Amino acid sequence: MTSSVSFRITRTAEDLAQTxxxxxxxxxxxxxxxxxxxxxxxxxxKDLNAVPDEEISTLEGVEALLRETRELLDITAPTSEAGLPDEPAQNESWGQEDETELSCDVA
Structure with a gap:
């Protein structure tokens, strides 16, 4: 009986070691x-956070164009203000012409 218990313990220990x-x-x-x-x-x-060099150069070019456009707008802003009062009158007359044309078409 002692040998069978010893065998079971040894066998169980081997199974545990394998597991x-x-x-x-x-x-x-x-x-x-x-x-x-x-x-x-x-x-x-890292790839998602990295901006390709091409895109950076494109964005820098767009930024430069925006700066130039703002500079041109700042330079031309005072001269274009003189022409602004005439423009609403033209817009009003255009609206009246449209109404006239509509009334002519309806009649």
Whole structure:
């Protein structure tokens, strides 16, 4: 009886050792997989945050055009204000012409 109990204990200890080994291997694989996923995630975030050089140069060109446009508007703003009072009168007359045309078309 003592030998059968000893055999069972030995057998159980071996089974436990194999199970622990298998679990340890799985844990190592999972840790490696987690590290790979974290690295991939960091790379994707870095790629999303990075602005390509082409886009930066395009945006700088747009910014320069906006500055030039503002400068031109600032330079021409005082001269165009003199022409502003005439424009509403023209707009009013255009509206009247449209109404006349509509009334002619309806009749």
């Amino acid at each position: 622990i080994t298998a679990l340890s291997q799985r844990l190592v694989k999972l840790e490696q997989r987690q590290q790979a996923l974290e690295l991939q995630l960091r790379q994707q975030q």
